[in-house]
Amino acid sequence: MTRAGRFGELVLDGVTKSFGAHTALDGLDLTITGGEFVALLGPSGCGKSTALNLLAGLLAPTSGTILLDGTRIDTVPSERRDFGMVFQNYALFPHLTVADNVGFGLRVRRLRRPELQRRVADALRLVRLADQADKYPGQLSGGQQQRVAIARAVVTEPRLVLMDEPLSNLDAKLRLDMRTEIRLLHQQLGLTTVYVTHDQQEALSLADRLVVLRDGRVQQIGTPAEIYETPANTYVAAFVGYRNALPGEMRGANRVDVGGVTLAVETDVPASGRAVVMVRPDDLVVTDTGVLPVRVAVCEYQGRHFAVEGVTTGDVTVHCHSDRPLAPGSEVMAEVRRARAYPDGEVVPAAELVAAT
Amino acid sequence: MTALAIGRVVVRERRLPGLVWLAVPAAVFMVAFFVYPLCYGVGLTFQAAGGPLSAYRSFLSDGYQRGSIWITLGLSVPTALISVVAAVPLAYRMRGPFRGKRTLTAVLMVPLTLGSVFVADGMIDFLGPNGWFNRVLRALHVVDQPVVLIHNVAGVLLSMLISVFPLAFLLVLGYFSGIDGNLERAAAVSGAGPWQRFRLVLLPLLLPGLTVTFALTFVMAFAVFPSATLVGDPAGSTRVISIVAYDAYSRADYSSASAIAIVMGLVELAVLGIVFGIRGRLYRGSTSGGKG
Amino acid sequence: MTARLRLTGLLTWLGTGGFLLGMLGAVATVLLSSVAQQWIGTWLPGGYTFHWYGDAWSAYQVGSLLAVTFEVALAVVVLSLVVAVPTAYVLARLDFPGKRLLWLLFLLPQVIPTMSYAVPLATFMYRLHLAETLPGVVLVNLVPSLPFAILVLVPFVEQVDPRVEQAARICGAGTVTVFGRVVVPLLVPGLLAAGVLVLVRTVGQFELTFLVAGPNTQTLVVALYNIATQAGNGASPQEVDAMAVVYMLTTLVLLLVALRFVDPTSIVARNRDRRG
Numbered sequence: 001m002t003r004a005g006r007f008g009e010l011v012l013d014g015v016t017k018s019f020g021a022h023t024a025l026d027g028l029d030l031t032i033t034g035g036e037f038v039a040l041l042g043p044s045g046c047g048k049s050t051a052l053n054l055l056a057g058l059l060a061p062t063s064g065t066i067l068l069d070g071t072r073i074d075t076v077p078s079e080r081r082d083f084g085m086v087f088q089n090y091a092l093f094p095h096l097t098v099a100d101n102v103g104f105g106l107r108v109r110r111l112r113r114p115e116l117q118r119r120v121a122d123a124l125r126l127v128r129l130a131d132q133a134d135k136y137p138g139q140l141s142g143g144q145q146q147r148v149a150i151a152r153a154v155v156t157e158p159r160l161v162l163m164d165e166p167l168s169n170l171d172a173k174l175r176l177d178m179r180t181e182i183r184l185l186h187q188q189l190g191l192t193t194v195y196v197t198h199d200q201q202e203a204l205s206l207a208d209r210l211v212v213l214r215d216g217r218v219q220q221i222g223t224p225a226e227i228y229e230t231p232a233n234t235y236v237a238a239f240v241g242y243r244n245a246l247p248g249e250m251r252g253a254n255r256v257d258v259g260g261v262t263l264a265v266e267t268d269v270p271a272s273g274r275a276v277v278m279v280r281p282d283d284l285v286v287t288d289t290g291v292l293p294v295r296v297a298v299c300e301y302q303g304r305h306f307a308v309e310g311v312t313t314g315d316v317t318v319h320c321h322s323d324r325p326l327a328p329g330s331e332v333m334a335e336v337r338r339a340r341a342y343p344d345g346e347v348v349p350a351a352e353l354v355a356a357t
Numbered sequence: 358m359t360a361l362a363i364g365r366v367v368v369r370e371r372r373l374p375g376l377v378w379l380a381v382p383a384a385v386f387m388v389a390f391f392v393y394p395l396c397y398g399v400g401l402t403f404q405a406a407g408g409p410l411s412a413y414r415s416f417l418s419d420g421y422q423r424g425s426i427w428i429t430l431g432l433s434v435p436t437a438l439i440s441v442v443a444a445v446p447l448a449y450r451m452r453g454p455f456r457g458k459r460t461l462t463a464v465l466m467v468p469l470t471l472g473s474v475f476v477a478d479g480m481i482d483f484l485g486p487n488g489w490f491n492r493v494l495r496a497l498h499v500v501d502q503p504v505v506l507i508h509n510v511a512g513v514l515l516s517m518l519i520s521v522f523p524l525a526f527l528l529v530l531g532y533f534s535g536i537d538g539n540l541e542r543a544a545a546v547s548g549a550g551p552w553q554r555f556r557l558v559l560l561p562l563l564l565p566g567l568t569v570t571f572a573l574t575f576v577m578a579f580a581v582f583p584s585a586t587l588v589g590d591p592a593g594s595t596r597v598i599s600i601v602a603y604d605a606y607s608r609a610d611y612s613s614a615s616a617i618a619i620v621m622g623l624v625e626l627a628v629l630g631i632v633f634g635i636r637g638r639l640y641r642g643s644t645s646g647g648k649g
Numbered sequence: 650m651t652a653r654l655r656l657t658g659l660l661t662w663l664g665t666g667g668f669l670l671g672m673l674g675a676v677a678t679v680l681l682s683s684v685a686q687q688w689i690g691t692w693l694p695g696g697y698t699f700h701w702y703g704d705a706w707s708a709y710q711v712g713s714l715l716a717v718t719f720e721v722a723l724a725v726v727v728l729s730l731v732v733a734v735p736t737a738y739v740l741a742r743l744d745f746p747g748k749r750l751l752w753l754l755f756l757l758p759q760v761i762p763t764m765s766y767a768v769p770l771a772t773f774m775y776r777l778h779l780a781e782t783l784p785g786v787v788l789v790n791l792v793p794s795l796p797f798a799i800l801v802l803v804p805f806v807e808q809v810d811p812r813v814e815q816a817a818r819i820c821g822a823g824t825v826t827v828f829g830r831v832v833v834p835l836l837v838p839g840l841l842a843a844g845v846l847v848l849v850r851t852v853g854q855f856e857l858t859f860l861v862a863g864p865n866t867q868t869l870v871v872a873l874y875n876i877a878t879q880a881g882n883g884a885s886p887q888e889v890d891a892m893a894v895v896y897m898l899t900t901l902v903l904l905l906v907a908l909r910f911v912d913p914t915s916i917v918a919r920n921r922d923r924r925g
Contacts, residue, residue, distance in 0.1 A: 058542050078545035079553075085546040091539035091646035095561045105547035108557070138642055156548065376824070377745050379735035383795060386732065387754050390792050391766060397776075398769025446661040463908055468672055470904040471897060472853035474874045478893045479675030482682055482886070487690050489674055519672055580762040583855060583874055599764040599856075606768050606860065614768045622765035629760065 006159045007034045007192070008069050015064035015074075017050050024050040026216040027064065032160075032194065037186050039195045039207035041239070047216035048196045052162050055194060057081050068159070079108075084153030084191075085162040088169065090145045092137035098148050099124065099133040105156040123155040126185065143174045150182070154191060161193045167202060179205060200240050204228060212236050230266075234276055234342045242278035243319045246312070247344065250275050256341050259314040261291050267341035274344035281307065283338040284320035290333030294318060299326045308332075398615035405612040412616035422601055422617075426624055429597040432510065432585070433578035434628075436517045440525035440574045441567055448526060449555065452533040462530070465523040473520045477587035480516045481507055484588075512588040513595045517578050525574045532566030533559075537645040562644045568636040572629055579625050598624075676897070683890035701891040708888065709872055711895055717783070718868040718899070721858075722851040724787045726844050729798040733843065737802035738832065742811065755796035763793070763856040771860035781863025789857045794850065798843040805839025806832075841910040849903050869896050 010032040017025040025047040032038050040048035053059040055066065057078035066074040073081055084105070092101050100107075103120040111119075124130045127147035137145055146166060153161055166182070167175045183206055186193055197203050203210050204224040212219040212227065212235075220232035231237035234245065248258040250272050256265050258277055269275050286294070286308060294310035299322070306322040310332075320334045405412040416422050451458060468476055484490050486503035494500045506512050536559060544554045582599035589595030598621040605614035683701055685694030705711060740751065758766065770789055771780065779785035809832060817831045833840075852870070859871045867875070873896050876884050 056542070056546050058545070077550075078542070079548045079550050081546075082548070083546055085543065087539045087543055087646065089537070089539060089646055091537065091543040093540060093543075093558055094643050094646065095640035104544065104549070104557070108544075108547065108549040108553050136642070137646075152543075152547065162546070377739055377743060380739040380751060383732050383736035383799065384751060384754060386791065386795060387758075390770065390788060391758055392754070394770040394773040395766055397773050398766075401769070401772065443664050446657050447665055450658070450661055463904075464669070466904055466908070467676075467901070470849055470853065470900045470907075471676075472855065472870060472900070474855060474870050474877070475679075475893055475897055475900075476672075476675060478873070478877050478889065479679045482678040482890070483671070483675040489678060489692075490671075492692060515671065519668070519675070522668060576760060576762070580764060580856070582764060587874075587877055599762070602764055602768050603860075606771070611768075611772045615772065618765045618768040622761045625762050625765070626760075 006157070009033050010069075010160065010192070011067040012051075012055075013065045013067065015051070015054060015066060016062050017047075017054060017059060018062045023216050025054070028218060030211060030218075030221065032192060034192055035190045037193045037195065037206060037208045038211065039197060039203035039209070040211050040213060041197060041200060041203040042213035042219075043198055043239075045215075046213040048198075048211075048213050049164060050216075051213070052164050052194060052196045055160070056083060056085050056162050081160075082156070082158055083160045083162060084156060084158035086146075086149045086153045086164065086166045088165040090137070090149040090169075092145055092148055092152075094137055097134050097136055098129060098140070101137065101148055102151045102155050104152060109156070119155055123151040126154075126188075127151045127181075142170055143178060146170065146178060147181075150185065154185070154189060157189075157191070159192065161191045163193065163195045165197055166195075167197075168199075175202075182206060204240070212239060231278075231340070234278060237278040237340060237342070241280050242340070243281050244277075244279040244284055244316075246277040246279065246316055246318070247314070248275050248277050248341070249273070250341070256339075258292070259312060261293075263291070263336050263339055265339045265341040269341055269343050275341045276344050277339045277341050279318075279336055279339045281319040282321050284318060284334050284336055286320055286322035286326065286332045287335045288333070290335040292318075292334040292336060294320065294332055294334050296326045296328055296330050296332060298328065301325070399619060401612045402616040402619065403612075405616070412612045413620065416601075416613065416617050416620060421596075425596050425598045425601045426620070428595060429579060429581065429599075429621075430624070430628070432513055432517065432581060432595070432597065433575055436514060436521050436578040437525075437571050437575035439518060440522045441529070441571050443522065444525040444529040444570070445563070445567070448529040448533050449559070451530060462527065465526055467523075468519050469523050473516065473581070474583045474587070476519050477516050477584040480512060480519070480584070480588050484512055484515065507588050508590045510589070510594050513581065513584050516584040516588045517581055520584070521574045521578050524577060525570050528570040528573065529563075529567065532563055532570070535566075535644050536562050540644075540646045543646065561640055564639050565636055565641045568632055568639070572632050575628060575632070576625065579628075679890045679893050679897070682887055683894045685887060688887075701885070701887040702895075705888045705891040705895070708884075709876060709892060711869075711892070713865075714867065714869050714872050715895075715899070717786075717866060718852060718870075720783065721786050721790060721868060722848050725790045725794050725851045726847050728787070728791055729794045729847050730840060730844055732795055733798035733802055734833065734836065734840070735828075737799045737806050738828075740799065741803045741806035755799050758793045758796050759800070766792070767856045767860050770857070774861050780861050781866055783866050786858055786862050786866050786868075789861045790851050790854055792857070793854070794847045797850065798847050801843040801846060802836070802839050805836055805842070809835045838910075845903075845907040845910050849900070849907055852900060852903060869899060 012028050012030040012032075015025060015028040016023065028047075028051055030038075040051055042048050050059065054061050054074070057073075057076065061074050064074075065072055093104065096104065099120050102123050103116050106116045106119060120133075121130065124133055127150055129144060129147055129151065132140060132144060132148075137148065140148065146169075149166070153163075163182075167178050170178060179202060182195075186206075195203070195206060204227070207224060209221065209223055210227045211221050214235055220227060220236045222230075222232075227236065228240050231240055231242065234242075238245070246258045248256040248263070250267075250269060251257045251262060253271050254265055254267060256263050256267075256275055256277050263277060265277055267275070282305075284292070293313050294308070296308055296310045297317075298309045300307045306325055308320050308322050308326055310318055310320065312318055318334070322332075326332060402412045403409045407415070451461070482488055484506035486505070490506065491500075491503040494504065506515065540558055540562070541554050544558045549557060580599065581597055582603070585591060585595045585597045585600060591600050598617060602614050602617040602621060605611075605617055681694060682688055684697050684699060686696040686698045688694040740748070767789075770792065774780040774785050774789060777785075779788065813835070814827050814831055817827050822830065852868070854868075855870055855874065858868050859874065862868065862871055873889075873892050876892055877889050
């Protein structure tokens with residue numbers, strides 16, 4: 001199999017999709033370069049699957065264009081885009097053997113038989129299923145079915161591989177293994193990939209670049225490190241693990257007053273006005289030198305640390321870590337090791353966060 | 358084994374037959390009014406005047422009578438085949454949701470509800486020499502003389518198609534909607550055009566359902582009786598087995614009537630046997646693409 | 650490839666159009682003819698009248714035909730359901746020796762041609778002196794209807810989660826209570842579907858009623874057939890069509906009722922839902 005992406009760049013320009021009055025995807029602008037692994041991340045209903053289906057040609061955009069090296073492809077039917085796709089429910093042809101499933105795309109391209117068989121065998125070896133070639137999908141485990149689906153999507157060496165939540169039907173252990181395999185496959189083949197997921201861990205660990213979506217709109221586009229370290233807004237922050245949102249008041253360039261306690265924060269917010277401080281649970285640690293008073297509600301043992309849920313004096317629920325068990329009801333002090341402040345206003349509804357994680 | 362375990366087993370064993378008795382009334386009724394009359398009918402055929410098998414022999418040796426088997430098959434097999442073949446492209450186009458789908462299926466239910474007697478009655482007027490069908494053909498100068506469509510095979514075939522096609526369509530539509538839509542999408546992204554998607558993915562998954570549809574429409578068409586007498590030519594070209602059996606019955610020749618009825622059942626079962634023999638060779642598994 | 654698709658599309662719509670035109674044409678012809686004073690050799694009838702309905706009504710005692718039709722249909726529906734529910738429960742829930750035989754017993758009447766068992770069954774009914782009586786007509790109609798109701802109900806029973814029944818038992822309910830308070834109420838959609846389908850089938854059932862019914866116990870469809878075969882010698886075509894319209898209206902009312910409770914495509918599609 002060849003290496004490297006087979007095109008220069010794929011440009012989505014103001015791609016919009018409406019279903020009646022509902023706008024599922026609102027003006028997506030994105031440029032994907034050949035060989036890149038891009039993840040579309042967001043909770044269900046954020047428009048990420050719509051975007052993927054638009055790329056695949058399974059939906060037609062309401063407005064906007066998709067250009068592949070300058071050629072419009074959004075009006076080209078799926079079968080002539082030369083893409084590969086992995087579906088959430090695998091969508092393996094139940095009446096065909098594993099080998100015939102993998103060879104389907106080659107067969108409809110009327111490849112000669114020896115060449116077809118060689119490439120199917122290569123693809124099956126790649127996903128370590130060479131010995132299952134003659135079985136039917138119904139005889140395979142979920143993980144094996146998923147690998148067949150991946151082999152089917154890459155065997156034609158498509159210009160673009162699309163993956164729609166490919167791991168969400170697998171159990172937790174298998175999901176981690178498959179994640180590594182997908183990354184490995186991308187390193188070996190270098191196929192340009194667009195990957196849709198609601199799992200931020202998956203997106204952070206797999207992708208070269210992330211697109212965080214919400215209600216059909218892009219929230220942030222960046223590398224995993226950029227998204228993780230400097231989320232663009234409270235929504236993205238909450239989505240990548242900043243579970244604590246403390247309301248406060250800016251006091252100078254990098255200082256926030258939270259219920260009488262002044263915290264040092266990273267921020268782009270002007271030096272005064274209301275703000276929200278976002279803190280990850282592992283950056284909010286119960287210590288003797290802490291500054292933020294917390295009354296403990298629940299303390300759970302989680303191996304390396306204790307996860308504590310408590311309430312601040314301002315009656316805000318917080319999640320923090322502790323090295324030692326804490327009695328429910330006890331008053332402790334938490335140290336804020338790293339925090340980011342955002343302009344007040346947009347507060348992410350709790351329900352949306354639950355759906356996101 | 359401990360006493361407790363034995364006790365448990367006994368309780369389980371006792372409970373099952375207790376509930377199985379719930380099925381006894383239905384079973385008794387079916388034995389009394391279906392199995393027994395059938396056996397009684399078979400018994401009657403052996404009491405015919407000319408000896409035990411004479412009722413069968415006289416039906417099968419008389420070319421005029423025996424021909425009714427071929428007439429019946431000649432009407433019912435094409436009806437079922439045409440219905441299934443026509444239902445596939447139509448259902449293919451209507452497999453997705455669209456406005457008015459429910460109305461359309463309701464309209465298709467109409468002939469099923471009206472039944473063959475009404476359809477036959479309507480067809481006599483509609484297809485007759487002065488009916489609208491012939492008037493339109495003449496007005497368009499397609500024909501000069503009225504096309505003869507009643508009191509012959511064509512009329513019966515058309516009436517049967519009107520009665521049987523909706524069943525085929527509804528069944529095929531159901532089978533289509535049972536196929537995971539992602540399979541078609543997967544095939545499309547893999548590079549298969551509409552025709553390849555149909556031939557390589559949908560059709561193989563549909564075939565077992567199509568054989569069942571053929572079998573059910575054939576069963577319906579094979580029983581043809583009212584349309585064959587009303588729109589057809591009951592003494593000649595559309596003298597189907599039902600008519601022959603009914604004639605014997607109305608002459609009070611019960612042993613012949615039963616013999617013909619039983620031959621009719623056996624012929625039908627033989628055709629179904631062939632259909633399901635073919636079905637046994639097809640892929641018959643899940644029509645979903647994996648975990649839902 | 651697109652040309653081929655366009656061709657199949659054209660054929661598809663021609664076929665559908667032809668079918669719908671044929672069906673609607675037949676229905677419209679009957680409707681118009683039934684209100685025509687006279688209709689010979691023209692596009693439309695010369696004049697309109699309703700008197701054929703009056704003539705048919707008195708000549709063929711349509712009132713009593715309707716009464717018989719509904720008496721038979723209702724009796725068949727009630728008896729079918731009462732016997733079918735426990736049987737469907739057994740078939741859906743229990744495994745026992747002879748289960749396949751029981752299935753065969755209920756499937757066969759759906760498969761073999763009605764005439765095949767109608768002839769011996771009618772002969773048998775004459776032997777029992779039940780022929781030409783109302784109970785006789787009801788009994789023969791139960792032969793296809795009871796197994797049909799069972800077949801419709803089995804998937805509905807399978808949809809009822811057995812754990813619901815176990816929960817009821819743990820709460821102290823006996824078999825009768827479980828059945829009456831848990832299973833049957835959960836089966837209401839299935840009972841409606843089965844009941845409505847049996848009703849429609851019984852009103853339309855021809856062969857069995859035709860062979861067994863007497864002059865005073867025939868249903869509407871059998872009377873329509875008898876009159877239609879006499880058309881030309883005795884009955885005027887308009888009278889026949891008036892009868893046909895009465896029959897059509899009866900069945901269409903039933904169809905509308907049926908569609909309120911049963912989605913025709915769901916009977917097949919349900920297989921898939923059950924698996925998912």
